[in-house]
Amino acid sequence: MIWTRIVNFLLGRRPAPPPERVALVVPAHAGPLIRRASELPEDAHAAPLPRFRSSAADASRPARSDRQLDQRRQKLQRAFTPSQPVRDERRFAGRKETLVSLIRAVEEQNLHAVIFGDRGMGKTSMLHVFSRLAREARYIVRYTSCSETSEFDPIFRAITADIPLLYHADFDPTSEEAERGGTLADLLPEQTLTPVRISESLARLSGTRVLIMLDEFDRVQSIDFKRSIAELIKNLSDQSIPVQIVIAGVAGNLNELLEHIPSIRRNVAGIPVTGMAxxxxxxxxxxxxxxxxxxxxxxxxxxxxxxxxxxxxxxxxxxxxxxxxxxxxxxxxxxxxxxxxxxxxxxxxxxxRMGPASQLHLRVLLADVPPEAVAPLAQEGLRNFGMVHGGSPSDTKRAMVIARAVEAGVLAADQSHGGRDFRFTDDSVALYLWLAACLV
Ligand SMILES: Nc1ncnc2c1ncn2[C@@H]1O[C@H](COP(=O)(O)OP(=O)(O)OP(=O)(O)O)[C@@H](O)[C@H]1O
Ligand SMILES: [Mg+2]
Missing domain, CATH: 1.10.8.60 (Helicase, Ruva Protein; domain 3)
Incomplete structure (x- = not known):
């Protein structure tokens, strides 16, 4: 018996299902009776527990009779991945012109690049596919996702730990250090790294080109970190060092992402990732x-x-x-x-996913105005980085809906263009209103 189990396990066979469970039921009108669980009347069951719908086991293993459905579900999970960026170019739709602009900026113009756009527009996916293409072209590519606590020193120690000494001008590829798998990080001083120190080290690179991807740059809190990146970009450009930095982050325009570091605008190509056609x-x-x-x-x-x-x-x-x-x-x-x-x-x-305040704003608005009346504003907000134009004064219906949305806290006046514009206080509210209107 145990051997059969071991052999079945090794062959990936599942054990025979246990005999169907039986339940003891005592109907009010009769004596004790044994029945199969599947024969029990509907109301005799407690609500069944929800189940996972597909198996986590490798799809190629022989499985249950509903294996085909299982496989379809597994394929579906890989087909649309709303919670993960695309890594595989076979799943990367559209965006070809943006990709061409990015490649040209880096390859032909030797520029650094800043990819910016609204949340969820595909910046990280673009970076992943771009990285893959760059690796194909023999670039050394290092991807880093920034966070609130990102700091210059540890990030650049980690990045240089991925650059082999093989590409250092002072080391012969057959030298002992290079053959031992040494990296640029081995040569860094112990003191805290500064942009000057790291550019001195990167300046010794030869025979390769390096791309450093700094994703989710908008999350960085430290102005020092941002300034250090700007200084590094300047040094790399001024000294024609074969290292380029590609920054990606949520922003409506280049200035927003580089607000503390305007000095590098001439050294970078701005690559907007807007809504897809x-x-x-x-x-x-x-x-x-x-x-x-x-x-x-x-x-x-x-x-x-x-x-x-x-x-x-x-x-x-x-x-x-x-x-x-x-x-x-x-x-x-x-x-x-x-x-x-x-x-x-x-x-x-x-x-x-909305915060409680936004949920409240939404409830207040929808108690008063149906989603289809707010739909044009929501659509405009989704297409326009959360911004909504005040519209012509003669459009009283629009003005009324805007006024209600402002009262509810869903929209706020935006002073940046002479006070005629409004913006959604939370972009997920715009999305909610639009999707709700799609159902009407
Ligand atoms: N070109 C594309 N083709 C197919 N799916 C895409 C493409 N770009 C993005 N997606 C999908 O859209 C979603 C968001 O993509 P991604 O995470 O790359 O966006 P993002 O702009 O980096 O988001 P965030 O602002 O949250 O960092 C993911 O589910 C991803 O699979
Ligand atoms: Mg991203």
């Missing part, structure tokens, strides 16, 4: 269809495109939920009803 969102869905073996009807695809308003995150989220609901119906074709239930689930997720 509808055709790019269609491409994203099409790639997901190929990867999941599911198809979207034309109407369902249009509904996802409309819900996304150019956001790859929203497109992926709604498409994934909708496709999962189609699988629940045992169908490989995603229809508009699935997209509607997908949007409903996405709404729940957006709301949960």
């Amino acid at each position: 509808d055709d790019e969102v269609r491409e994203l869905i099409h790639m997901g269809e190929g990867a999941s073996d599911l198809t979207f009807t034309d109407e369902a695809r249009d509904d996802v495109v409309n819900a996304a308003q150019g956001s790859p995150y929203v497109a992926g989220l709604v498409a994934q939920y909708a496709a999962s609901d189609a699988l629940d119906r045992d169908s490989t074709e995603v229809e508009t009803r699935d997209v509607h239930s997908g949007i409903t689930r996405a709404l729940g997720e957006v709301k949960v």
